[in-house]
Amino acid sequence: MRYSLLNPGKRIRPLLTLLAADACGGDAERALPVACAVEMVHVFSLIHDDLPAMDDDDLRRGKPTNHKVYGEGEAILAGDALLTLAFQILADDIRPPQAAARCASVLARAIGACGMQGGQWDDIRGLSDTLSVAGRKTAALIEASCHLGAITAEASPEEITALQAYGWRVGLAFQLIDDSLDEAANDCDTLKTQARLLTDEAVQNISSFGTKASVLIELAEQLTKRDR
């Protein structure tokens, strides 16, 4: 669990949680357990996606994948335990309990059969188009990361809707850029243009926050420009 979780990553999802909380006038420290839970869920999904029965990857973030180091059974368990720990942290560390239950519901829906896991299912079965898979595999959890930060800040329904819209588009753009960086991509420019349009829309979605959202805007811009 530690090997994969503490491996240096971009930490975009927990960062979005903290920034969303901050944009809604909330306390970043209060959002920290949720941010940790979101990263645990992300890393759980990476460990399982890298397995031979899924994408069969030997390297992740420049290091051998979890199952290469510890074995397949162990990697399945490490992923399972990170997913479980994410929900334990929400239950134990988010107060009031209303917020804990609400966070768990939002997170579970982003992960489950209608979210990330459904997207991965379609991906390995070759069932859906790129954008539908990207939406569920990547954008659902990124949208939830923003949504969850807003919940911990006791945001208004309008603020939550705006941050969800932002998160969804940033998530889609993020995945499209990822796809465009794949050596096998043959429609690089189309993907980058789509990502650019989505990022513009995402920035528009949070325009009502004014300067409180300046870091969120900056982050969206940077993610679209990245080359790795």
Next chain:
Amino acid sequence: MRYSLLNPGKRIRPLLTLLAADACGGDAERALPVACAVEMVHVFSLIHDDLPAMDDDDLRRGKPTNHKVYGEGEAILAGDALLTLAFQILADDIRPPQAAARCASVLARAIGACGMQGGQWDDIRGLSDTLSVAGRKTAALIEASCHLGAITAEASPEEITALQAYGWRVGLAFQLIDDSLDEAANDCDTLKTQARLLTDEAVQNISSFGTKASVLIELAEQLTKRDR
């Protein structure tokens, strides 16, 4: 998810949840979402344990295992999604939210690295003795099943402690009987005797409930006598 979840099983864990709620004067209907969550967690663990990288089983409850029917990647995802759905149900369907958060915490601790998943880890690595593995792999979730039923019934701390003690011993006895039914078992009689003693203690643990616990007592006795 449906293939494995709706496959006929003994449903001992959800049954214990409902009976524990009933013994504490609670409403079985109110405990139903928790009972479902507990069975989902159990089935998730069966799907993953049956995988080639774990116990490599072809049959479960007389039918082909999940990965034999749908493939390994799909079985990993189905298990992940059942685990996720269990926590979604607790968050969405248990009220008040205090009870939802408490249930999620109890369930996560029974499943995680210090519970079921830790037991399975030791099992595949051959690290611990039978009773230590049985405790975490099996008894932790069975104890939690009783504990969770009691929470939905707003049980007193004394009632919860008694039902936890009962569930832990019933869980250990259950696993020992399972082990004794294994064709490869060479210490059948010792295992059965140990299970018998644990069941007697379990029945003693809930003596203060009087006739309200009569079905729990009957169930413990039957589980010890089973031959399949």
